[in-house]
Amino acid sequence: MDSDYKARKEAFVSNLAGSDIQDINLVTLVAPASVLLWSALQSRLSYFSPYGPAALLTDFLLNVLAILFATTAYSSAPLLLNIFLITPAVLLYLTQPPVRSPQKAKPPRKQNDNKVSAQDETESLPVHPFLTTYRASMMIVTCVAILAVDFRAFPRRFAKVENWGTSLMDLGVGSFVFSAGVVSARAVLKNRASKSPRAAFLARLAGSVRHAVPLLVLGLIRLWSVKGLDYAEHVTEYGVHWNFFFTLGLLPPFVEIFDTLTVLIPSYEALALGIMVLYQVALESTELKSYILISPRGSDLLSKNREGIFSFLGYLAIFLAGRGSGTRIIPRGTSASKSSQQARKSILVSLGLQLMFWSSLFFFNSYYAFGYGANIVVSRRLANMPYVLWVAAFNCGQLLLFCFIETVFFPTVHRSSGKGGEEERTSFATSRILHAFNRGGLAVFLIANLLTGAVNLTIPTLDINTPQAMVILVIYTAILTAVALGMDKANIKLRL
Template sequence: MAKDYKQLKMEHVSGLTGSSLFDINSVSLAMPLTILLWSVLQSRLRQFSPYTPGAFLVDFLLNCGVTLGATTVYSSSPWILNTLLLLPAAFFYASSLPSVARQSTLRPTKKTDDTKDAALDPLPMKPFITHYRGSMMVITCIAILAVDFRVFPRRFAKVENWGTSLMDMGVGSFVFTNGVVSVRSSLKSQSGKLPPLSSRLVASMRHALPLLALGVVRLVSVKGLDYAEHVTEYGVHWNFFFTLGFLPPFVALFQSAFALVPSYAVLSCILAASYELALDKTRLSAFILTAARTDLFSKNREGIFSFFGYLAIFLAGQSIGSVALPRPQPLPKTTSTATKIQQTILGKLVITAVFWTVLFHISVSYYGLALDVSRRLANLPYFLWVCSFNSYQIAICCAIESVLFPNIHRATTKEEERRRCKDATSTVLYAINRNGLAVFLLANLLTGLVNMTLPTLHMGVIETMAILVVYIATVAGVAVTLDRLDVSIKL
């Protein structure tokens, strides 16, 4: 053979210039449509209450199986799959009454005098955030293994230098989703005075050290097993766990800047724009793309400098979290429609999505900045693309919840609200989201195991799909089992 198997695999998992934005959006639309169908089945038919083995099977097929199909066998015709999701959702929504109306004869929940239980959480659980983060984790776990098989389109794999692809969006979305929920601790301490920088750094290192340790373990295992890897992705030694590990301490540093610029969105834009200026006005981009790898710094330049882009993405995720996580506040009946759109969580999310999308198109337009997207550089267009994509995904999930489960946060007690949230949340996605980093680590371990034991590039479609189904079923099964055992693994 002219090329060994390792070289063939490295070429296969490279998407060169990737795929079009329309192609990516068409495939990714299956995720919110799946959530829509799940929500219609639950709100209209109570399909997942009680949660029987049959309910789990349907839950798994919808929230994992559909995503697997969208990125593999339906990748060339995503609108067929999207139509198959949208039609039954529309049918059941139009032909059935909401389950609340059919259960109106149930006795109301007995009120309690326990003020602790009655006090509503200012940062309640948000099912649409769980669905969004869980579905992003599902597609990430599927893609990291599916990319090693021929059934996964090459255009979805990470690009070399310039362009967009599904997996390029995946790494950015992973960082963005972590930013969305990380702002919770800051929102809890609104009373307040910011803790000293030393205290913030110590607290951040508790989160960073396990991730950095995982980065070292991955580095040693990849080099020791001679695993196929693209050096141009993060560098010779750097990997994604190092990027995740260095985020907490740098975010702690940026909290000091937040006192001067009280907006995570503005901070993220300042950082991304400053980094883009450095790329364009100095020889930094040429150094990252073409320099010789002569020392530890130059060998890992992609991971080191792209970190600034990922830090900006994380801060932008925090800006979305500061809007989406707080309790929705009731508006006076006399409030105008325009004011309601601006003040509701859904309205704010839609405005934010439009804001990021407009900025992204300005950055890549011929009549704007005329820049190209580069995940390798994590430059300004890549930052804006990730923010635009994720903000409208969250907005769609919020709109679905607002229409189909409008009474979640109208409960009078914390316990009642918790029950309503659980009722409106997919168990599979909740379980995957609950132990997200542990699930991601498990997916990485299983991916390595499959690649070391099977000739993935030489397998047919049926064999490939069987392996991928067993793989994602194992990941989801472990997550649901941990949830049933009430186990939360904090890394």
């Protein structure tokens, strides 16, 4: 890469201040608004069943291109785009009766007096369409942003901030980790339900290391490719050698270590808070903050990669907070005394309480109001306490919105007490594209990174005008969507 152009590229993503949280919330609201319209079309008109070319195009327009346009062409008017999506959804809901979702008849279940079968234990962990939708929407926003940020069509306020402040891409990195924590709760819940004794700690740690190796290898490959191709990079983001794959790869073994503490501290949220508080105290009462932000780069690996190494503590707290949310919303929640409707209401209440909890902590941590508050500014580079609280609050809010939309438009999808007919109901209530993005998340993310690198090495993105950039981005998202759908059809599952 030409040295002058490389310098321009690095300057293009450096020293940015981000935008306010209200602006970010309006832009990210497009994802739930798109799902709202998709749900109205499906529940009222059965528009996506069968899934023909028109349904595929509409699905792509709503759940992929709407996000792309929210961060580019409609970035100055996200409220208008939300109105365009929400208005027809509300009209359909008010004027059209719901169609009957498909359901296979099933024979009555045989009751076993005092024993719970292994199948029943598995059935206590249903597939929630709103979780699929939440994870996939987050993945699409991430994939769109990592390439769009290199074009002038993507506003600078959405790109990662230098030191202090909030931005869309800063939120995306944390949300990526939080969502991984949410789905990791499924394994925890299965282990709790299992009657077999838990594996020894060293065996579980070895398993987590095996799970981490592929991500660490990907981190090394990315490091080699960036250095070998002289690719433009923003060193203050993670450091000289560190990248996001290293952060993701180190999470499993460290999470396993902290998981052993649940014997003493049974709340993952409490563990997350403990990490946050200790890390923030270290930042405020020692020279750690100035060391990370302004200290000269030394020759040792710690100094060269201090941002990635120390911010890992914040991402670990985010992952644990996500796992805590997952343990509360993934179980079916039905029992002899609790119906499926009551169980779903409990999930909504739980998400609402989590939203209030994290939001309140964020407010008093980040502002000085009513004579209280720490007035600490968010820093993604540090992954400090207000950043962790912001990410947790935002993601609980997103989960609440997606869960509420599903409950309103597909009220029968969560009413099964077992696996019978669940596949048909969840399929009817889930976008085919979102299902594919969720199922092949890791592969799609890798391909998005490869395509981003290929585009930047072959096209001078800084010199591309907005119409040309939009054509490239639409083709890019179409390729990612085709890959995700192709993998789903081939029954290839590769999640993060």
